[in-house]
Amino acid sequence: MDTMITKRMVPVGSQFLSDVLDGLQADPKFLSSKYFYDEKGDQIFQQIMEMKEYYLTNSEMEILEEQSAKLADFISSGGDGFDLIELGAGDATKSIHLLSALLQSQLDFTYFPIDISSHVINDLEENLPKKLPELQIQGLNGDYFKMLQKAKTISDRRKVVLFMGANIGNMDLAEAENFCCDLQNELSPNDLLIIGFDLKKNPKQILAAYNDPAGITRSFNLNLLDRINRELDGDFDISNFDHYASYDPETGACKSYLISLNEQRVNIGDETIHFNKSEHIYMEISQKYSLADIDALASKTGFTPIxxxxxxxxxxxxAVWKVD
Known part of the structure; x- marks a missing residue:
């Protein structure tokens, strides 16, 4: 839940159906958090970001609003001309502060936003130049790594990659390590990665961000069952499920589940899924890190924290990391 994935309507018979059935027929059951974001899910997530308990968005926004000039200095110290590549650019609400600082420093760069949504890329290419007339922008629509490879064919300049919004927290530790290794393999020595992490802190504060008293996060998770009903001919009775969040301060794993309140059967298309009473569906992870964890991840995956x-x-x- 730590970053917004732009909604994608997925037709029946598509990857959505296949992924849902694979997850609910597994033991233990799970659903992919990437499907949280239909139109209603987007609206609920906007409410989450406005909650006083959900500190993440404002915390990173504060960094970029107040320290982008200093960050631009770090980027420029690597030499002249570079490509700024943002993985999962979204609406660039936060990164626009860095773009502005880079332009004010009169640096020679091209911005390559990457997003799986063509709508997002089209919107960025149309609207960002209106706000930043001097910006050189070339949007790339597709998978992170495929589009990063495409960017390398377009330009051989030094790369500065942005992976913001605690996106890395949507992966467990093993997945995060594999992701960073794959990313390092696509980069060259002295390229930079600027990557956002939510830090370990008081467990009560973390848990409140994912289990708010108003039940907004609960409705966000339950909306995925509603989406399955709407788009995949499901018959979930939403009142038969409840939301449960947990945080382990030792491992830093904040996990969300939906719990079946009764023994029940749910039909999805032609398939029937059996739930035992109190059986859970694993929904997502929001991994938290200590500073030592972050440095260890960098060193394990071929980066140097700077x-x-x-x-x-x-x-x-x-965190700013340099490729070894």
């Missing part, structure tokens, strides 16, 4: 940018409360960090 700087950290914190918000004032030190809830969040944007």
């Amino acid at each position: 700087h950290r940018f914190f918000d004032r409360k030190e809830y969040f960090v944007d």
